[in-house]
Amino acid sequence: MTRAEYERYITEYYAATPDYPWDSHPGYAVFRHSENRKWFALIMEIPRSKLGLPGGGNINIVNLKNDPVMSGSLRSEPGIFPAYHMNKQGWISAALDGSVPDETLKLLTDISFQLTAPKIRRRHQGGTDEATK
Secondary structure (H helix, E strand, C coil): CCHHHHHHHHHHHHCCCCECCCCCCCCCEEEECCCCCCEEEEEEEEEHHHHCCCCCCEEEEEEEECCHHHHHHHCCCCCEEECCCCCCCCEEEEECCCCCCHHHHHHHHHHHHHHHCCCCCCCCCCCCCHHHC
């Protein structure tokens, strides 16, 4: 999946629009939850060398929140790397150059979306309820 295809997928599937928070990096797109404003995807164009990839030039990547237990095994997959410029235990980077299968990228995005979603708070019952009043 290319960057354009991926951005279109997130916009359509998650109803999230990109935010461009950094003046010094106008091409870095952040996708957030509307309720809590937490990021679930950060798209960047970085030098290939930052990921240890051969050749010159840049590559588009997406940083996604992930379960630290899964991150280690995912990094052995083509196109998946330790997160660039973020916590390496809780985040991964995925290349947007076709090396990660579309279904894998969609699954990883869904995991990130769920891990960063607003938490549902349960009401604490203080020992009294309508039936005891």
